[in-house]
Amino acid sequence: MNAFDLTKTPLRDVNQKLQSLPADTNEKVWHLNNLHGEHACAVGLTQPIEVHINGHIGYYAAGMNQKATVVIHGQCGVGVAENMMSGEVRVKGTASSAAGATAQGGLLVIEGDAGTRCGISMKGVDIVVKGSVGAMSAFMAQSGALVVCGDAGSSLGDSIYEARLYVQGKVESLGSDCIEKKMTPHHVEKLGRLLKKAGIDADPKKFKRYGSKRSLYNFHVDNVDAY
Amino acid sequence: MCGIVGLFLKNPALKPTLGKHLETMLIGMTDRGPDSAGIAVYHSPVSGKRSKITLFNANEGFAWRKLVGDMGADLGVEIDVEQRGNHALVTADTAEADVVAWVKAKHPEVRIMGYGKLMEVYKDMGLPADVAKKYGLAGMQGSHAIGHTRMATESAVTTEHSHPFTPAPDMCLVHNGSLSNHNNLRKWLRKQGQEFDTDNDSEVAARYFAHRLGEGATLKEALEAGLVDLDGFFTFTMGTKDGFAVLRDGVACKPAVLAENDDWVAMASEFRSLAYLPNIEKAKIWEPAPATVYSWSLH
Numbered sequence: 001m002n003a004f005d006l007t008k009t010p011l012r013d014v015n016q017k018l019q020s021l022p023a024d025t026n027e028k029v030w031h032l033n034n035l036h037g038e039h040a041c042a043v044g045l046t047q048p049i050e051v052h053i054n055g056h057i058g059y060y061a062a063g064m065n066q067k068a069t070v071v072i073h074g075q076c077g078v079g080v081a082e083n084m085m086s087g088e089v090r091v092k093g094t095a096s097s098a099a100g101a102t103a104q105g106g107l108l109v110i111e112g113d114a115g116t117r118c119g120i121s122m123k124g125v126d127i128v129v130k131g132s133v134g135a136m137s138a139f140m141a142q143s144g145a146l147v148v149c150g151d152a153g154s155s156l157g158d159s160i161y162e163a164r165l166y167v168q169g170k171v172e173s174l175g176s177d178c179i180e181k182k183m184t185p186h187h188v189e190k191l192g193r194l195l196k197k198a199g200i201d202a203d204p205k206k207f208k209r210y211g212s213k214r215s216l217y218n219f220h221v222d223n224v225d226a227y
Numbered sequence: 228m229c230g231i232v233g234l235f236l237k238n239p240a241l242k243p244t245l246g247k248h249l250e251t252m253l254i255g256m257t258d259r260g261p262d263s264a265g266i267a268v269y270h271s272p273v274s275g276k277r278s279k280i281t282l283f284n285a286n287e288g289f290a291w292r293k294l295v296g297d298m299g300a301d302l303g304v305e306i307d308v309e310q311r312g313n314h315a316l317v318t319a320d321t322a323e324a325d326v327v328a329w330v331k332a333k334h335p336e337v338r339i340m341g342y343g344k345l346m347e348v349y350k351d352m353g354l355p356a357d358v359a360k361k362y363g364l365a366g367m368q369g370s371h372a373i374g375h376t377r378m379a380t381e382s383a384v385t386t387e388h389s390h391p392f393t394p395a396p397d398m399c400l401v402h403n404g405s406l407s408n409h410n411n412l413r414k415w416l417r418k419q420g421q422e423f424d425t426d427n428d429s430e431v432a433a434r435y436f437a438h439r440l441g442e443g444a445t446l447k448e449a450l451e452a453g454l455v456d457l458d459g460f461f462t463f464t465m466g467t468k469d470g471f472a473v474l475r476d477g478v479a480c481k482p483a484v485l486a487e488n489d490d491w492v493a494m495a496s497e498f499r500s501l502a503y504l505p506n507i508e509k510a511k512i513w514e515p516a517p518a519t520v521y522s523w524s525l526h
Contacts, residue, residue: 037255037497037499037501037502038499039497055508056501056502056507056512058497058498058499059497075498075513094512096484097482097514115514115516116478116479134479134516134517135477135479153516
């Protein structure tokens, strides 16, 4: 096991070391200790390593992740796993705003609550939140799935494209062009697989599905006065 | 851009360490505000009809003793003064309104930073670490304190535009954000009898809440009214003689983190400022929700 003490090694050095590991590295598991809310921790990883962030952390943790598994044993700030391409990021505590923003792939699991704008502009990532998400989550979400085991705040899925949203609890309000859709056996099965992959114990049949009404896709001449 | 920190102690045993912890929190927000810093500390209450007033003049050689001598003679009361940097802490054997009125009438070059029974306010240019050291923040004891670090993006680095704003006795407000309806609100508040020191939008928010509290609203009620009447972006942290509150606007794009355990409640723009608080690892940590009032009281 490899470990860094962040009070002794600057974060920049830690990130560079983790980013420069060769593809065939034997150093598969890393622990980052003595954290004090640093920003941009464990970002830009490209190898299938496992990184444990053992504490509360600042903005953009595990951003741009590819292939790596990053576990945050604490609370994290704005933009965790933003622009993730693949791999897995797991937050044991709560996450602030814009978790998984613009992420293109991989799996983001938040075991606590997520703040506002969770999954904003998501482009293929799967996000599973064990708790609740704040207002304007999945804003302009393009593809991927956002699963919320708790409640969703106001304006869920505003201006959504083709992402799939599943919420078990209450939805305070749906955003523009976001509607409730039928939960078919196909969706129950897909959601069940995703919950299992995320290690979250929930019954997929208890979720409701939301998605795009697809009425904002194209310019309508009737709306010309609104521009 | 700016940084906000606030610490409210629930456990009186921690009172001797208030300043020390707030200093660490303030320094944690250096990257968000390296130009100037301001603090409001609730400590060392005066009793009876005595009052505490923090005064400021940019000239560190200002003749505070003469000012206090003249004030004492005019008001016919005993007055103590303690100089800290370019501030002076005045303790007077009379109501704060008398001192405030006298300073405004006789010394327009002196700025009143804050007043009341226990609040002291210091604002200065420079790095948060330097400001904290200059005013001896680490040595201050008390129940709660609020701090602000500023990175000037649109207006000059001056003490006048620095937070906290102190619109009423033992009341202070720090603000991260900008208000869009502050001109109309200022006009309305002037009609209600509020007087303004600056053209700053944050002062409008501070005097708005002072006005609501003056009408008899509780801290929670005043902040809820603010959600209706204030338009713009804001994360506020507010202190009163026995209360502490945090409020964000409905979009909540200005950052805030709250942490609470049995001993204290702490607020900061970023977690970095909370990282060194005692037993932080066991505290509940969360992002305050949009348009939701969070308030605590000593009683």
